[in-house]
Amino acid sequence: MKIIDEEIQADYKNRINRVFEFIDQNLDSDLSLNTISEIAFFSPFHFHRVFKFVTDETLNQYVTRQRVEKSALDLLHKNITTTEIAHKYGFADNSSFSRTFKKYFEISPTEFKRQNPNRHSKIRQLERKNGQEYPPYEKYICIIDNLKKWIKMNAKIEIKEMPKMNVAYVSCMGSQNLENAFDKLIQWAMPQGLMNERTKVLTVYHDSFKVTEANKVRMSASVLLDKPVEAEGEIGLTTIEAGKCIVGSFEIEPNEFEKSWTGLFVWMNENGYKKADREPFEIYHNNFNEHPERKAIVDFCIPI
Template sequence: MRRTNIDLKEDYTHRLSRVFSFIEKNLDADLSLKIVAARAHFSEYHFHRVFKFVTGETLNEYVTRKRIERAALDLVHRKNTIKTTAFKFGFSSMSSFSKTFKKIYGISPKEFQFQNPNKFSKIRQLESKIGQAYPDIEKYICIINNIKNWIIMKADIQIKEFSDLNLACVSCTGPQNLGLAYQKILLWATPKNLMSEDSKMVTIYHDSFKVTEPDKIRMSACLILEKPTETSHQIHEKNIERGKYIVGHFKINMTEFEKSWTGLFIWMNENGYQKADKDPFEIYYNNPNEHPDKKAIVDFCIPIV
């Protein structure tokens, strides 16, 4: 049977999943085509074609974008000096960093750091969706206070130590593809009798909506494994490392996920915590479609140092 472009893209995406992780963990290092292709066990020529086919970007374009996005988050969450951030993410000069940063975000790193840090956040996205201009300082403070009050009523927030979580995952790009990724997990897990009333699904966010365009957000749809299980060519294993997390437990409508994440990050900042260099994730405790009020029971988890 002839394989379609969609089939090929899904297969290559799976094969590149470890490459994406390697890139994200080594943004300060040499990520040349030769080094990354060798990591993927492809020839340089074949890897270049496959990578562009899957991501729509060359390796250099992808790495540069990831470095700038991570640098932007670093400026927002850690308030590092611009020079420290530039060298932390592999830029050899301030001029190169500033020029590339401005090309992606339209403003300099200095302007980005000292402007309202939520200009690029989900609040901005929600405002723009309904045709409103970005709020002035009074309106902004009102929005923040409303979210703070809302999260106090909606969430049980705790600091928890997590043990290692072993997962079976399917990665995808763009929120519109997350449902299909979960279908693949279920089709793989059900015949293996891995699904039960106690099974928990997890969504990992490898990128942030604060700084990455939605259609380029990488996510993983996952199932928590209770024991070691052999995966398939489309399912990869992943481990969420033990560590300390802010955990917000919610019972919410599906339309309230963005507001919940925004509120939890505000809570993090207000209480003096700092995000760790790990990916945030959601743990689901039910199927919202089976809840009488269509509510999702979910933990939002932010890794902290």
């Protein structure tokens, strides 16, 4: 009976993966319960319950959050108007976008864009989220300077044209669940003959820690495929499209990942690059547990 329950749960999660991908690609379109439940092959009533169980949000809450958070990233990284952003993410008009945005971030899109972009990064968390005051300007500048020094000392940074990559993945929400997602992926990949010393393992980030609460950031534990495979259960298949990336190569301790990511985004801004509408990812080149100093050899990739 337990095996049947696990198979049902895996099938449900696979269907929800399809929903995530559809929503990501259609934030400007009709994402009503009836439309999305058809993508998942559920009745609207049953889909509502399953989606809430998997994400801890209703479909409407999830879609609205995605639209607002993605629009916030555009305000930070792109030189486009709020009217263009409203249209891009499926809001009826500019006033509807502004009203929804302000409800979420407690300030208007215009004010959000006017303020220092880094005010909303992990360096300067919104006060309402963690009850902390923003660091004073001098301390903030010191943090940025330290990040620049850190990147200069610890990263080899290149602009690369990355190839198209076919991957199998297990999706999860929150970094606390990423290790479990990798365990499931590797348990599936080993019997398929996909794991060897040349295999590349990746984490793809579908949300940004800049604007999304850590426990709601969606990630995909992924393995690069060198042959066609069939997905089953919780395993999904997708393609990371080819394109230009900032690639930061690091040899770091596990607790230095956040600092490395933040520093690489600072480098991106300092050097005049703009993030593309594609998802950042990490490519791992070793198992840090087997490194003599327990360090990870990893590439951080920001599409531009």
